[in-house]
Amino acid sequence: MKNILITGGCGFIGSNFIRLALQKIPACNIINLDKLTYAGNLQNLADIESDGRYKFVKGDVCNSSLVTKVFAEDCIDTVVHFAAESHVDRSIEGPAAFVQTNIIGTFTLLEAARKAWLVNKQSPPNQRFIHVSTDEVYGSLGETGYFTETTSYDPRSPYSASKASSDHLVNAYYHTYGLPTMITNCSNNYGPYHFPEKLIPLIISNAINGRDLPLYGDGSNVRDWLYVIDHCSAILAVLEGGRLGETYNVGGNSEKRNLEVVETVCDILDTTAPPLANGLPRRSLIRFVKDRPGHDQRYAIDAAKIRNELGWSPSVSFEDGIRRTIEWYLANPDWVQGVCDGSYQNYYKSMYGERLPAQSEVRA
Numbered sequence: 001m002k003n004i005l006i007t008g009g010c011g012f013i014g015s016n017f018i019r020l021a022l023q024k025i026p027a028c029n030i031i032n033l034d035k036l037t038y039a040g041n042l043q044n045l046a047d048i049e050s051d052g053r054y055k056f057v058k059g060d061v062c063n064s065s066l067v068t069k070v071f072a073e074d075c076i077d078t079v080v081h082f083a084a085e086s087h088v089d090r091s092i093e094g095p096a097a098f099v100q101t102n103i104i105g106t107f108t109l110l111e112a113a114r115k116a117w118l119v120n121k122q123s124p125p126n127q128r129f130i131h132v133s134t135d136e137v138y139g140s141l142g143e144t145g146y147f148t149e150t151t152s153y154d155p156r157s158p159y160s161a162s163k164a165s166s167d168h169l170v171n172a173y174y175h176t177y178g179l180p181t182m183i184t185n186c187s188n189n190y191g192p193y194h195f196p197e198k199l200i201p202l203i204i205s206n207a208i209n210g211r212d213l214p215l216y217g218d219g220s221n222v223r224d225w226l227y228v229i230d231h232c233s234a235i236l237a238v239l240e241g242g243r244l245g246e247t248y249n250v251g252g253n254s255e256k257r258n259l260e261v262v263e264t265v266c267d268i269l270d271t272t273a274p275p276l277a278n279g280l281p282r283r284s285l286i287r288f289v290k291d292r293p294g295h296d297q298r299y300a301i302d303a304a305k306i307r308n309e310l311g312w313s314p315s316v317s318f319e320d321g322i323r324r325t326i327e328w329y330l331a332n333p334d335w336v337q338g339v340c341d342g343s344y345q346n347y348y349k350s351m352y353g354e355r356l357p358a359q360s361e362v363r364a
């Protein structure tokens with residue numbers, strides 16, 4: 001039986017990961033530690049919250065005494081660390097929360113794992129600490145080339161700098177203390193439960209509702225898109241077969257310019273959603289707006305290592321994944337509405353009242 005601590009499990013990728021892990025690892029307990037920031041949504045897990053193997057703990061990864069208590073009470077042997085401030089634009093406007101959660105939070109978890117697992121240096125062989133990171137730590141590419149696991153770090157935004165810092169701490173704990181760590185550096189994800197501040201869910205939500213579609217600069221920036229379930233299956237593959245101390249790059253082999261992504265969303269919605277009130281095609285909503293400061297031009301991943309070592313490769317093409325994603329947003333207008341008007345944050349109150357739930361109370 002694995003006792004898996006998932007941090008940030010109420011966010012976009014974490015919630016998809018918890019659902020997949022419960023399916024793929026029958027003998028597991030999952031403890032989801034999440035602070036429920038604006039990006040954390042308990043409704044993302046409404047369908048699995050009564051699974052007896054799942055427990056939610058509301059709390060901050062920077063809270064050392066809470067994290068230590070969770071390790072002890074739940075006999076944690078596996079950590080999959082998602083919790084982070086994750087949006088580049090927010091990191092430009094207010095970097096402090098990124099330094100706090102992404103760096104201090106990761107440090108706090110590493111310390112708790114070290115103290116729980118490495119006392120007397122008798123670490124059982126099945127313990128694992130997986131740190132979920134981003135390809136943005138490698139900086140920006142020109143027209144050609146790919147990020148590999150040996151590409152030098154060159155982060156440009158406060159977000160990517162904070163993630164780079166956390167990656168270095170994780171590697172330091174492996175080399176210095178022998179903590180059984182692994183890192184995944186993944187490209188841009190998209191799919192269900194994605195908070196509509198990031199490009200794809202924002203564009204889908206705005207295009208459904210006939211609102212402007214803001215494209216930064218000239219829309220020529222390139223991202224390598226990966227369907228979220230493929231990212232989750234890559235993390236499971238690393239958990240099962242990855243080598244300790246190693247980094248695995250994860251990518252979708254699916255580079256697109258932002259303009260192309262937005263036009264694709266528009267064209268699919270023109271055939272699957274009710275037409276705009278003015279009868280115009282949705283491409284008419286595209287607006288080129290002021291560019292993001294320090295906007296990285298291109299990200300592209302060489303995922304040969306995880307493919308060759310662990311047999312992982314993406315299973316969902318961009319064309320298929322973007323259709324599935326649009327279908328999900330069309331089928332879940334209440335989720336989109338709740339996130340847009342803030343009412344999703346009432347779900348916690350309705351489930352648990354105002355006070356923080358004691359751990360014994362929330363075990364289903």
Ligand code: NAD
Nearest residue numbers: 008010011012013035036037039040060061083084086189
């Ligand atoms: P998200 O913003 O959707 O979710 C983050 C979650 O972490 C939320 O549930 C939030 O409540 C929680 N959280 C934030 N601060 C916390 C704290 N101090 N203590 C406890 N919980 C806290 O993020 P996401 O898009 O799901 O990304 C998850 C991870 O994957 C992040 O580490 C991110 O850097 C990494 N990543 C994301 C992408 C992507 O495209 N979204 C790509 C590669 C890597």
Ligand code: TYD
Nearest residue numbers: 088188197198199200214215216221223258
């Ligand atoms: P985003 O989803 O914020 O992810 P990241 O910055 O981590 O790659 O942005 C993806 C790309 O889309 C990036 O090049 C910035 C661009 N973008 C826009 O053009 N308009 C928008 O409204 C947003 C949110 C992003």
